[in-house]
Amino acid sequence: MRDDLVSRDRAHLWHPYSSITDQAPLWPVVDAHGTRLVLADGRELVDGMASWWAAIHGYRHPVLDRALHDQVDRFSHVMFGGLTHEPAVALGELLVRITPAPLNRVFFADSGSVAVEVAVKMALQYWQGRGEPGRDRLLTVRGGYHGDTAGAMSICDPDTGMHGLFRSYLAQQVFVDRPRPGYEDSLRPEDLDQVRAVLEEQGERLAAVIIEPIVQGAGGMRFYAPDYLRALVGLCRSYGVLVLFDEIATGFGRTGTLFAMEHADVVPDVLCVGKALTGGTMTLGATLCTQEVAEGICRVGGFMHGPTFMANPLACAVARASVELLLDRPWQADVQRLERHLSEGLAAAADLPAVAEVRVLGGIGVVELADPPDAARLQTALVDRGAWVRPFGRLVYAMPPYVSTPDDLAVVTSAMVGAIREVCA
Numbered sequence: 184m185r186d187d188l189v190s191r192d193r194a195h196l197w198h199p200y201s202s203i204t205d206q207a208p209l210w211p212v213v214d215a216h217g218t219r220l221v222l223a224d225g226r227e228l229v230d231g232m233a234s235w236w237a238a239i240h241g242y243r244h245p246v247l248d249r250a251l252h253d254q255v256d257r258f259s260h261v262m263f264g265g266l267t268h269e270p271a272v273a274l275g276e277l278l279v280r281i282t283p284a285p286l287n288r289v290f291f292a293d294s295g296s297v298a299v300e301v302a303v304k305m306a307l308q309y310w311q312g313r314g315e316p317g318r319d320r321l322l323t324v325r326g327g328y329h330g331d332t333a334g335a336m337s338i339c340d341p342d343t344g345m346h347g348l349f350r351s352y353l354a355q356q357v358f359v360d361r362p363r364p365g366y367e368d369s370l371r372p373e374d375l376d377q378v379r380a381v382l383e384e385q386g387e388r389l390a391a392v393i394i395e396p397i398v399q400g401a402g403g404m405r406f407y408a409p410d411y412l413r414a415l416v417g418l419c420r421s422y423g424v425l426v427l428f429d430e431i432a433t434g435f436g437r438t439g440t441l442f443a444m445e446h447a448d449v450v451p452d453v454l455c456v457g458k459a460l461t462g463g464t465m466t467l468g469a470t471l472c473t474q475e476v477a478e479g480i481c482r483v484g485g486f487m488h489g490p491t492f493m494a495n496p497l498a499c500a501v502a503r504a505s506v507e508l509l510l511d512r513p514w515q516a517d518v519q520r521l522e523r524h525l526s527e528g529l530a531a532a533a534d535l536p537a538v539a540e541v542r543v544l545g546g547i548g549v550v551e552l553a554d555p556p557d558a559a560r561l562q563t564a565l566v567d568r569g570a571w572v573r574p575f576g577r578l579v580y581a582m583p584p585y586v587s588t589p590d591d592l593a594v595v596t597s598a599m600v601g602a603i604r605e606v607c608a
């Protein structure tokens with residue numbers, strides 16, 4: 184059964200960032216519940232990934248499943264051109280209510296990457312509407328990750344992103360060094376020197392700055408100082424540059440605040456959310472903007488985006504259920520528990536010779552290795568210890584479901600430390 188599924192998969196399918204000629208190990212999942220993934224061979228793994236930040240309530244949560252069933256019994260999808268429905272309206276109202284007041288207009292997208300494309304197009308169309316079409320470039324920091332579609336790729340880190348492979352296809356954007364100060368470090372005036380110089384030289388060409396608040400996710404899992412974000416936003420605003428935040432990874436509590444921007448008490452003009460939005464059940468993203476941005480955009484007509492499955496009712500219904508479930512739970516205490524147990528459990532990794540740094544913020548625990556590991560061996564060693572943790576480059580990191588118990592977290596962190604000790608000698 185197991186070999187059968189794996190070999191059928193291997194015959195025809197792609198996996199994320201995978202090669203078909205150099206195949207990585209693959210584990211068939213037959214069931215998932217709570218914090219557990221059940222493999223075809225009967226083993227149960229404790230989930231340390233929340234399926235890439237998304238499954239914050241764990242798997243097969245009855246509230247989410249009920250929301251999906253109820254909506255299936257009404258209708259699964261209708262086009263959003265010329266039609267509307269309760270799941271979309273209610274989710275839109277909810278997102279407006281839980282985000283800062285100026286963000287009051289919601290565009291539903293199919294995924295995080297599409298939400299980023301929408302944000303970028305909003306910024307560009309806004310400047311068309313404002314009669315400054317020359318503002319057609321984006322400013323961003325190195326070390327970022329914003330998705331895999333073309334617009335999103337153009338603002339990902341130029342070295343770890345895919346700029347090398349797709350150079351002639353990608354828009355040329357303006358990069359500054361990644362934020363220097365770590366989360367606890369204090370900001371120095373020179374930390375923003377490059378940003379100041381870029382704004383001075385090309386401020387009038389810049390449509391917007393785009394950044395992941397506080398946590399740079401897939402671009403390196405780094406946590407930077409709230410003061411940096413506040414200073415960056417202030418500088419960009421002083422040159423009229425729009426501020427776009429990508430909270431696709433950090434939104435819905437992961438860093439200990441509902442949105443990471445709250446660490447710095449700053450508000451963007453445009454905000455992208457995704458990943459945990461549906462509690463890991465369906466693909467959905469959303470891009471929120473201010474009334475001022477929305478009106479600027481519409482001076483040149485309609486906003487030019489409209490996916491076939493826009494505001495899919497199943498996705499919207501389950502997203503609403505997931506966000507309401509989150510707000511009803513003691514989620515701050517949940518994330519603090521994750522932070523405490525990840526810090527305690529990963530502390531031992533700091534003493535391993537192969538480890539460069541251990542860092543934890545909210546429900547994110549990161550072990551950065553000094554050198555790239557043997558990824559297949561490390562992944563297998565983690566699974567053999569009963570945890571689902573997926574290393575990426577030199578990063579072995581966990582962002583477990585918020586419902587993880589101390590015992591779950593102990594399995595995840597001891598698997599990380601043990602596997603690194605075994606494989607990365």
Ligand SMILES: *Cc1c(COP(=O)(O)O)cnc(C)c1O
Nearest residue numbers: 294295296328329330400431432
């Ligand atoms: C995952 C991610 C995206 C892309 O979202 P997809 O749903 O994978 O397209 C964009 N930005 C950030 C910060 C992300 O973590």
